[in-house]
Amino acid sequence: MAALRYAGLDDTDSEDELPPGWEQRTTKDGWVYYANHTEEKTQWEHPKTGKRKRIAGDLPYGWEQETDEKGQVFFVDHINKRTTYLDPRLAFTVDENPTKPTTRQRYDSSTTAMEILQGRDFSGKVVVVTGANSGIGFETAKSFALHGAHVILACRNMKRANDAVSRILGEWHKAKVEAMTLDLAVLRSVQHFAQAFKAKNVLLHVLVCNAAVFALPWSLTKDGLETTFQVNHLGHFYLVQLLQDVLCRSAPARVVAVSSESHRFTDINDSSGKLDFSRLSPSKSDYWAMLAYNRSKLCNILFSNELHRRLSPRGVTSNAVHPGNMMFSSIHRGWWVYTLLFTLARPFTKSMSSDRLAEEGAP
Numbered sequence: 001m002a003a004l005r006y007a008g009l010d011d012t013d014s015e016d017e018l019p020p021g022w023e024q025r026t027t028k029d030g031w032v033y034y035a036n037h038t039e040e041k042t043q044w045e046h047p048k049t050g051k052r053k054r055i056a057g058d059l060p061y062g063w064e065q066e067t068d069e070k071g072q073v074f075f076v077d078h079i080n081k082r083t084t085y086l087d088p089r090l091a092f093t094v095d096e097n098p099t100k101p102t103t104r105q106r107y108d109s110s111t112t113a114m115e116i117l118q119g120r121d122f123s124g125k126v127v128v129v130t131g132a133n134s135g136i137g138f139e140t141a142k143s144f145a146l147h148g149a150h151v152i153l154a155c156r157n158m159k160r161a162n163d164a165v166s167r168i169l170g171e172w173h174k175a176k177v178e179a180m181t182l183d184l185a186v187l188r189s190v191q192h193f194a195q196a197f198k199a200k201n202v203l204l205h206v207l208v209c210n211a212a213v214f215a216l217p218w219s220l221t222k223d224g225l226e227t228t229f230q231v232n233h234l235g236h237f238y239l240v241q242l243l244q245d246v247l248c249r250s251a252p253a254r255v256v257a258v259s260s261e262s263h264r265f266t267d268i269n270d271s272s273g274k275l276d277f278s279r280l281s282p283s284k285s286d287y288w289a290m291l292a293y294n295r296s297k298l299c300n301i302l303f304s305n306e307l308h309r310r311l312s313p314r315g316v317t318s319n320a321v322h323p324g325n326m327m328f329s330s331i332h333r334g335w336w337v338y339t340l341l342f343t344l345a346r347p348f349t350k351s352m353s354s355d356r357l358a359e360e361g362a363p
Helices: 002-007 135-146 158-171 187-199 227-249 261-265 289-314 330-334 336-348 357-361
Strands: 022-026 032-036 041-043 053-055 063-067 073-077 082-084 093-095 126-130 150-155 176-181 206-209 253-258 316-321
Touching (some): 032 053, 126 135, 135 150, 135 158, 135 176, 158 176, 176 187, 289 316
Antiparallel strands (some): 053 093
8 A cells, every 4th residue: 555655546435536647438349448638658558557448339329439630538427518528428438358368478369450450540540552452451451540540552453442541441331441543564653653642741650561362374464474473572661651641640640561471381482592593473383372372472471571670760660460370261263273262261260340450550
């Protein structure tokens, strides 16, 4: 008690009453956090009890939740025509008791992207996700959008991208989400996307390099490079270079490269240990779809590591992630054999909502 008295935490009549200088607030998804105005910091645990709490139930009739220009949640009482930053449901909070053993790792293969972002408020943050009209990219974009971020779906097929935007808005009509054209197989398209994004005069807090192709027959892009290499790696490499100044200006910011464990099953060096550029964009006679994919994923990791080394001193971190073994998605559509393989494995794989990109995407 002496320690509590010294810290000024025993001046209240009940254990749930906040000490002087503290305020109780809520996030969009109903989690309670505590603001210490004296020290200008926030925390999830109650300053006296150490408990975490969440809101129970819906808002009372006539109330609506809004967000101000600073990204802070406030509440509108339409019946009495008044606004407040105090959640009317705070009197009915419940303790959040963990149902899993505390010794277990924080996230596992069953964790969903929405669970990873639980309790986080991304209001005011700008997120770009490539290949976001389906699969991992869509789930990542949706999770960020439903937690308040302004999300841009960077996609080649605008019809599918706009459909994805509509699906997200269908879950929350106030989500800040839009689609922009980006074809990684055309470097001019990458350049146009970067120019269009910069014209918006917004920051960029998270860039998720997710788009990829898999098991494609050999072909060259308009830029004369093998398609898998350009789409999976070089297009993203160019995109990051073009947006690097915006990322640094937005620090703290993060780049997330979606790689794969399959990067371990290839090499891009020749017999003497030197980089063999012909392996990155092979000729038709030297092409094997699986190897091309593996090499592109290895390039993702090498690029992410070097990017982190160069930009982390400027407040931009870079992470390469493995989304999960045999995750069922539409990436296998290039060849019917892979489609059959993924279909047979589907009951034993992770769902799209169980990816971990959001964990890596939070600055």
